[in-house]
Amino acid sequence: MVHYKLTYFDGRGFAEASRQVFKLAGIEFEDVRLPIASPEWEALKPSTPFGQLPVLSVDGFEIPQSAAILRYLARKFGFAGKTPEEEAWVDAIVDQFKDFMGQYRQYIYAVFLKKPVEEVEKAKTEVAIPARDAYFKILNGILEKSKSGFLVGDSVTFADLVVADNLVTLEKNGFVSNEEHLKIVEFKAKIQNLPKLKEWIETRPDTPF
Amino acid sequence: MVHYKLTYFDGRGFAEASRQVFKLAGIEFEDVRLPIASPEWEALKPSTPFGQLPVLSVDGFEIPQSAAILRYLARKFGFAGKTPEEEAWVDAIVDQFKDFMGQYRQYIYAVFLKKPVEEVEKAKTEVAIPARDAYFKILNGILEKSKSGFLVGDSVTFADLVVADNLVTLEKNGFVSNEEHLKIVEFKAKIQNLPKLKEWIETRPDTPF
Numbered sequence: 001m002v003h004y005k006l007t008y009f010d011g012r013g014f015a016e017a018s019r020q021v022f023k024l025a026g027i028e029f030e031d032v033r034l035p036i037a038s039p040e041w042e043a044l045k046p047s048t049p050f051g052q053l054p055v056l057s058v059d060g061f062e063i064p065q066s067a068a069i070l071r072y073l074a075r076k077f078g079f080a081g082k083t084p085e086e087e088a089w090v091d092a093i094v095d096q097f098k099d100f101m102g103q104y105r106q107y108i109y110a111v112f113l114k115k116p117v118e119e120v121e122k123a124k125t126e127v128a129i130p131a132r133d134a135y136f137k138i139l140n141g142i143l144e145k146s147k148s149g150f151l152v153g154d155s156v157t158f159a160d161l162v163v164a165d166n167l168v169t170l171e172k173n174g175f176v177s178n179e180e181h182l183k184i185v186e187f188k189a190k191i192q193n194l195p196k197l198k199e200w201i202e203t204r205p206d207t208p209f
Numbered sequence: 210m211v212h213y214k215l216t217y218f219d220g221r222g223f224a225e226a227s228r229q230v231f232k233l234a235g236i237e238f239e240d241v242r243l244p245i246a247s248p249e250w251e252a253l254k255p256s257t258p259f260g261q262l263p264v265l266s267v268d269g270f271e272i273p274q275s276a277a278i279l280r281y282l283a284r285k286f287g288f289a290g291k292t293p294e295e296e297a298w299v300d301a302i303v304d305q306f307k308d309f310m311g312q313y314r315q316y317i318y319a320v321f322l323k324k325p326v327e328e329v330e331k332a333k334t335e336v337a338i339p340a341r342d343a344y345f346k347i348l349n350g351i352l353e354k355s356k357s358g359f360l361v362g363d364s365v366t367f368a369d370l371v372v373a374d375n376l377v378t379l380e381k382n383g384f385v386s387n388e389e390h391l392k393i394v395e396f397k398a399k400i401q402n403l404p405k406l407k408e409w410i411e412t413r414p415d416t417p418f
Contacts, residue, residue, distance in 0.1 A: 063297045063301060065304040084281060084285065091276065092258070092259070098307075
């Protein structure tokens with residue numbers, strides 16, 4: 001049996017969708033979680049491929065970068081789209097998500113680094129909220145055209161997992177409104193109520209991000 | 210025959226590696242280039258999938274996001290890696306490149322938006338140069354272990370194309386030193402001297418980015 005080990009920090013962040021692929025596929029994996037800024041991580045860092053987490057180890061063969069890991073697992077277990085065109089759209093949505101996160105993160109860092117109130121507020125109103133609005137507009141447009149309720153094709157893909165899990169974080173941070181973003185709230189519920197995911201979500205560690 | 214149309218701005222940027230995949234594969238494509246901030250682009254924008262370029266049209270079916278387009282073409286024409294593990298590493302390197310660009314771009318925008326000299330200098334020394342150093346360290350590490358001189362496996366992949374083409378831009382902006390970054394300079398030459406690429410590079414429009 002292949003031994004999968006997924007090493008990340010103790011959060012959902014950029015590893016959770018990969019964990020969810022394992023859960024949906026019913027595949028065992030070692031779920032290694034390191035505290036951020038910990039001596040364990042500092043000790044491990046130089047031996048990781050890119051000096052970053054997550055890293056997936058497949059019988060000792062290491063793969064870095066969250067989307068690369070996720071795509072690798074999703075293609076192996078059937079959650080990457082059913083045609084080359086579906087696969088391209090799954091990839092495109094995940095890249096769009098990452099572009100959004102690149103902007104949204106400016107606000108998160110401002111909070112995390114305890115920047116002055118005005119600076120945090122500026123990052124929120126001038127960067128994070130416009131970025132969210134543009135991203136949600138794209139998601140809404142896709143969901144409006146979707147017959148299945150999934151982002152791509154007629155079954156769950158890793159794009160659904162990435163987007164839905166991030167919505168948990170956005171909700172925790174007050175960036176999702178049940179009234180204004182109804183389609184998106186319904187989408188999140190649909191994905192996270194898939195029986196195998198629901199079971200995992202109820203038992204996984206509860207982390208702020 | 211499938212009709213491919215690749216629409217982007219009049220630059221190499223996030224579309225050039227896809228153009229190069231077409232050239233390496235010997236596949237005809239329509240190379241549509243719009244001036245940045247042009248009325249043509251403003252008119253087209255609302256009808257693009259994500260309000261952004263590049264967009265690839267495959268017999269009218271549209272795919273957004275540069276890496277998704279590139280991966281789609283590269284897998285179709287055999288430049289995406291030969292095993293799932295090689296494919297994952299190609300993806301990981303391209304994602305690492307995109308992370309680097311997210312930081313490097315802060316400097317480029319500061320220049321482009323004609324920010325005060327001190328601000329440009331700060332973006333260069335505090336963001337762009339450290340980001341380049343971290344990125345080059347990763348590339349160097351990969352090239353040192355490579356037996357073929359390619360980033361992944363024993364033949365050219367889209368990771369090579371993305372990295373080598375961006376090195377052209379970094380050179381133009383003074384971010385590559387022939388002495389300090391010898392392995393990387395040699396790598397760029399190796400890729401861009403592949404006969405079909407060399408021919409394209411000699412005849413393509415010369416653009417600053």
